[in-house]
Amino acid sequence: MDVARAMVQAHGYNALSFREVAKAVGVKSASIHYHFPTKGDLGAALARRYTDDAVMYFDSLLAASADPSTCIRRYTDVFRAALVNDNRMCLCGIMSAERDDLPAEVRVEVDRFAEVNVRWLTKVLSLQPSGIEPEIAQRRALAIYAAIGGAQLVARGRGDISAFDETVETYRTAGLLP
Amino acid sequence: MDVARAMVQAHGYNALSFREVAKAVGVKSASIHYHFPTKGDLGAALARRYTDDAVMYFDSLLAASADPSTCIRRYTDVFRAALVNDNRMCLCGIMSAERDDLPAEVRVEVDRFAEVNVRWLTKVLSLQPSGIEPEIAQRRALAIYAAIGGAQLVARGRGDISAFDETVETYRTAGLLP
DNA sequence: GGTTATTTACCTACCGATAGATAGGTAGGG
DNA sequence: CCCTACCTATCTATCGGTAGGTAAATAACC
Numbered sequence: 001m002d003v004a005r006a007m008v009q010a011h012g013y014n015a016l017s018f019r020e021v022a023k024a025v026g027v028k029s030a031s032i033h034y035h036f037p038t039k040g041d042l043g044a045a046l047a048r049r050y051t052d053d054a055v056m057y058f059d060s061l062l063a064a065s066a067d068p069s070t071c072i073r074r075y076t077d078v079f080r081a082a083l084v085n086d087n088r089m090c091l092c093g094i095m096s097a098e099r100d101d102l103p104a105e106v107r108v109e110v111d112r113f114a115e116v117n118v119r120w121l122t123k124v125l126s127l128q129p130s131g132i133e134p135e136i137a138q139r140r141a142l143a144i145y146a147a148i149g150g151a152q153l154v155a156r157g158r159g160d161i162s163a164f165d166e167t168v169e170t171y172r173t174a175g176l177l178p
Numbered sequence: 179m180d181v182a183r184a185m186v187q188a189h190g191y192n193a194l195s196f197r198e199v200a201k202a203v204g205v206k207s208a209s210i211h212y213h214f215p216t217k218g219d220l221g222a223a224l225a226r227r228y229t230d231d232a233v234m235y236f237d238s239l240l241a242a243s244a245d246p247s248t249c250i251r252r253y254t255d256v257f258r259a260a261l262v263n264d265n266r267m268c269l270c271g272i273m274s275a276e277r278d279d280l281p282a283e284v285r286v287e288v289d290r291f292a293e294v295n296v297r298w299l300t301k302v303l304s305l306q307p308s309g310i311e312p313e314i315a316q317r318r319a320l321a322i323y324a325a326i327g328g329a330q331l332v333a334r335g336r337g338d339i340s341a342f343d344e345t346v347e348t349y350r351t352a353g354l355l356p
Numbered sequence: 357g358g359t360t361a362t363t364t365a366c367c368t369a370c371c372g373a374t375a376g377a378t379a380g381g382t383a384g385g386g
Numbered sequence: 387c388c389c390t391a392c393c394t395a396t397c398t399a400t401c402g403g404t405a406g407g408t409a410a411a412t413a414a415c416c
Contacts, residue, residue, distance in 0.1 A: 011279055014192050018376065030378085031392050039376065089275070096335045097267070097275040101189055114335060142332065142341065143325075143348035150328020154320065157274045157292060163320065170321035174354040196402065208404085209366050217402065 005046050009088035013043055013095050013102060040103030043095075047109030050091045051116060054078075058120045068178040071124045072144075076168050076177075079152045083161050093149045117145050128178060140176075147171055183224050187266035191221055191273050191280060218281030221273075225287035228269045229294060232256075236298045246356045249302045250322075254346050254355075257330045261339050271327045295323050306356060318354075325349055 003024045008016050016039065018029040036042035061074050082088045092113035099107060121141035125132055132140075148168070155164035171177045181202045186194050194217065196207040214220035239252050260266045270291035277285060299319035303310055310318075326346070333342035349355045 012190075012192070012276060014190075015279065017374085019374080027391090028393060029376085030394080033377065034391065037377085093331075094275055096331060097272055098190060099335050101193065111335065114332065139344050139348050140352075143329070143345045143352070146328035146332040146345050147321075147325040147349075147354075148328070149331060150324035150326070151321070153271075153274060153327060153331075154292065154324040157277050157289065166317050167321045167324050170317050171325075171354065174318075174321070174352055176325075176349065176352040176354050195400085197400080205365090206367060207402090208368085211403065212365065215403085 001046060001049065004042060005050065005091060006086075006088070008043070008046060009082065009091050009094060010086065013098050013106065016043065018042075038103070040105050043103065043106040044109050047092055047095065047106055047113065051109060051113040054113065055116050055120075058116075062120075062124065066127055068124050068127050071127075072121075072177050075121070075124075076148055079148050080161070080164055080168075083152060083155055083164055087156055087159060089152060089156060090149065093152060114145065118142050121145060125178065144171075144176060147176060179220075179224060179227065182220060183228065183269060184264075184266070186221070186224060187260065187269050187272065188264065191276050191284065194221065196220075216281070218283050221281065221284040222287050225270055225273065225284060225291065229287060229291040232291065233294050233298075236294075240298075240302065244305055246302050246305050249305075250299075250355050253299070253302075254326055257326050258339065258342055258346075261330060261333055261342055265334055265337060267330060267334060268327065271330060274327075292323065296320050299323060303356065322349075322355060325354060 004016055004021050007020065018032045018039070022029040022032050032042070036045060057078070058075070061071050065071060065074075079090060082090055092110045095102065095106070095110045096114070099110065102110065118138065118141045121144050122134070122138045125137040125140055126134065151164050151167040151171075155161060155167065168177070182194060182199050185198065196210045196217070200207040200210050210220070214223060235256070236253070239249050243249060243252075257268060260268055270288045273280065273284065273288045274292070277288065280288065296316065296319045299322050300312070300316045303315040303318055304312065329342050329345040329349075333339060333345065346355070
């Protein structure tokens with residue numbers, strides 16, 4: 001699954017191949033089918049684990065610090081880390097570009113990732129001492145999620161992490177990020 | 179080329195198929211190869227025309243109005259229009275997700291699209307009466323380009339144009355957009 | 357103007373590679 | 387004894403791309 005995840009993060013769901021995964025881990029492609037009968041099963045398992053891991057990490061951030069500014073900083077660092085790690089994308093970010101071609105079981109997991117991200121961001125924004133209406137917080141959360149995803153995509157295209165850093169910093173000074 | 183462009187906007191470069199294009203226009207795939215010997219030739223031609231059209235339209239916007247706020251509004255409307263039109267993506271936006279797998283001749287065109295967008299946005303931001311340093315303007319332009327692309331991707335995933343509208347509006351009230 | 361040569365834009369019929377998926381067999385540990 | 391986790395072998399579908407042929411339009415020449 002680690003190999004498959006890396007493949008998708010680098011080249012998208014479509015480029016995920018049973019034969020390539022099998023070759024990388026030293027077995028035959030039929031053996032992968034034994035654990036994941038269809039490609040949709042494999043893709044859904046990847047996205048599910050990815051989202052679950054994210055939820056756990058994000059919750060641990062909130063438990064460690066109630067400061068929105070710090071939380072958001074750690075949040076953007078997660079997306080930054082994907083770029084640092086072999087110029088990869090967020091698994092569900094790159095999959096969402098192929099959304100219409102994904103098997104249904106994969107699509108629901110990709111959608112869930114976006115949902116939990118927005119939900120968590122909404123919660124963090126609501127912690128601000130200044131106070132913010134729930135509906136506004138949710139819109140702002142969606143805007144942040146979209147902006148970070150876009151920044152990751154653009155920075156990866158440029159192969160330049162500083163482009164990501166400067167873009168996120170621009171979001172901050174502009175007032176989009178707390 | 180219109181058919182091919184629509185296919186890429188909907189499903190990405192990888193899903194672009196000579197046979198599918200040929201079927202849609204009522205010829206055989208070999209006839210497409212006559213005009214575009216390789217898939218890279220076709221993809222590069224699509225991206226080149228797309229970028230050239232964008233440059234022409236953006237320049238006409240600047241000629242029609244020197245007001246940054248109005249220009250940016252028209253700019254975001256271009257990306258909005260793609261969503262309205264069959265829930266499509268920006269051609270080069272979706273291609274940039276597959277950047278590492280693109281033939282070189284396609285990749286340079288995709289990169290050029292991002293470049294001309296950032297350049298144009300930089301020029302528009304520089305028109306602001308408040309005055310802005312060139313380097314800051316360019317960073318801000320990149321941030322805007324990334325944010326709009328991200329908003330388009332997220333809104334398409336939700337199949338909800340109002341998500342795009344609200345996100346752009348949030349960018350505006352936050353101060354990212356003039 | 358009429359004839360010939362060339363080019364354009366398509367066609368049929370393939371090729372090799374690769375994809376996901378399946379059937380059926382086998383070694384080994386509990 | 388049987389189940390887990392692999393294997394070999396193969397299927398069908400689709401991919402980009404090529405070879406070679408053809409009808410019609412166009413250009414060149416006498």
